[in-house]
Amino acid sequence: MPQLNPTPWFAILIFSWLVFLLVLPPKVMAHTFPYDPTSQSTKKPKTESWTWPWH
Template identity: 70%
Template sequence: MPQLNPAPWLFILVFSWLVFLIVIPPKILSHTTPNEPAHQSAEKPKTETWTWPWH
């Protein structure tokens, strides 16, 4: 069974990993979310009991 020449495949493997590790992360990290998360206040909101109309 013939063996493949590893020279072009090794270059393709190394080049694809360089693209994945160097080119793609800055492009993904440059996107920002439209609404940044807001901090919640430490105090709990005051809740009221429900008034059920059928009781």
């Protein structure tokens, strides 16, 4: 029965793991995000009361 011969399937398994572990991570990590989040200032913004024109 050819399905029980591990020779071709073992090579395919090893090659696929090599691709997943050696080729794909650098490609995925090379992507950049559309914006770089910057730290917000610690100053509290000055809030002003709302001026209601009908009062």
